[in-house]
Amino acid sequence: MGSEEKQKKPIATMVWVIALLTAIAFAIAGFFPEITHSGTKSGNVAVIPVHGVILSNGDSYFDEQATSSSEIVQFIEDAEDDPSIRAMVFDINSPGGSAVASQEVADAVQKSTKPTVAWIRDSGTSGAFWVATAADKVVANPMSITGSIGVTASYLQFSGLLQDYNVSYEVLTAGRLKEVGSPFKALTQEERKLFQEQLDELHTYFIQAIAANRNLSEAMVRDYATGMFFLGSKAKELGFVDVLGGKDEVKQILERQLKTNVTFFTYEREVSLFDILSRVMGKQSFSLGRGIGNGIAETNRNSKVEVRA
Numbered sequence: 001m002g003s004e005e006k007q008k009k010p011i012a013t014m015v016w017v018i019a020l021l022t023a024i025a026f027a028i029a030g031f032f033p034e035i036t037h038s039g040t041k042s043g044n045v046a047v048i049p050v051h052g053v054i055l056s057n058g059d060s061y062f063d064e065q066a067t068s069s070s071e072i073v074q075f076i077e078d079a080e081d082d083p084s085i086r087a088m089v090f091d092i093n094s095p096g097g098s099a100v101a102s103q104e105v106a107d108a109v110q111k112s113t114k115p116t117v118a119w120i121r122d123s124g125t126s127g128a129f130w131v132a133t134a135a136d137k138v139v140a141n142p143m144s145i146t147g148s149i150g151v152t153a154s155y156l157q158f159s160g161l162l163q164d165y166n167v168s169y170e171v172l173t174a175g176r177l178k179e180v181g182s183p184f185k186a187l188t189q190e191e192r193k194l195f196q197e198q199l200d201e202l203h204t205y206f207i208q209a210i211a212a213n214r215n216l217s218e219a220m221v222r223d224y225a226t227g228m229f230f231l232g233s234k235a236k237e238l239g240f241v242d243v244l245g246g247k248d249e250v251k252q253i254l255e256r257q258l259k260t261n262v263t264f265f266t267y268e269r270e271v272s273l274f275d276i277l278s279r280v281m282g283k284q285s286f287s288l289g290r291g292i293g294n295g296i297a298e299t300n301r302n303s304k305v306e307v308r309a
Helices: 003-029 069-081 099-111 127-133 159-164 189-214 218-224 232-238 247-258 273-301
Strands: 045-051 053-055 066-068 087-094 116-125 137-140 145-147 152-154 229-231 264-266 306-308
Touching (some): 045 069, 053 069, 053 099, 053 127, 066 069, 069 099, 087 247, 099 189, 116 127, 116 247, 127 137, 127 145, 137 232, 137 247, 152 189, 189 218, 229 232
Parallel strands (some): 045 087, 053 066, 116 137, 116 145
Antiparallel strands (some): 145 229
16 A cells, blocks of 8 residues: 555545534434523523624634524523513623624613613623613623723735735626625725725714613713723723622612512523534534635635624
């Protein structure tokens, strides 16, 4: 057997193993239904975690955490429909995320007919701060990181690299600005101006939402909407937070309002065997063959510019 064949054999074996595990995962997926609540159902206040980056699709690998806006909204609707649930607490530890996903969660929080309390632990910034201000009351640890009222847009740009290696990029479009944000070309002054106008519009929307949620003037919120974060203690001073503290303070607020003892019940989705295997498969598949070439193609095919709040 030649050296080239010996090198190919381990790769072929790995491919077969991955294919087999994938088939097994799909075969048994039906035996592991998604569970939307954990623990024994005995509490009268729903705790809904908002942890990690807020995305429309919260799938993530083991080394990063994300939360799905659709999942959070579903939890809110479930708690709203459950007569045994008297109130909702949003356990926030998030740097924000997609502007659209953050708004979806904030709107759902605001529409709830039951008392809501946002509890900012380590971090509740940007889009997560937007979500927090949509609740009836906001509790934050005095040393937590809050605020960061701003919007960012980013995209990868490879045009310089292509020039260095004498690689040309040709594209045909119908529509003068169709290729705005392509990673294979630099932004023109006109394109940069158009991008900035869109970001400024999103920023204004963000400011207006925070001002309305907290019953503050738009001018006052704009003064602090530089994108800089501030501690929970400063947020309290500015009127963005109602109470400094943690879980005990959240409980006290709700017991005074509900006039009953409060017991918490956490809503969360259990990670099934299928979830675990599918994430492992995703990583292994990338390592085996997707490579940087496919990564670049994927970047160009999908939405080119990532907007975060």
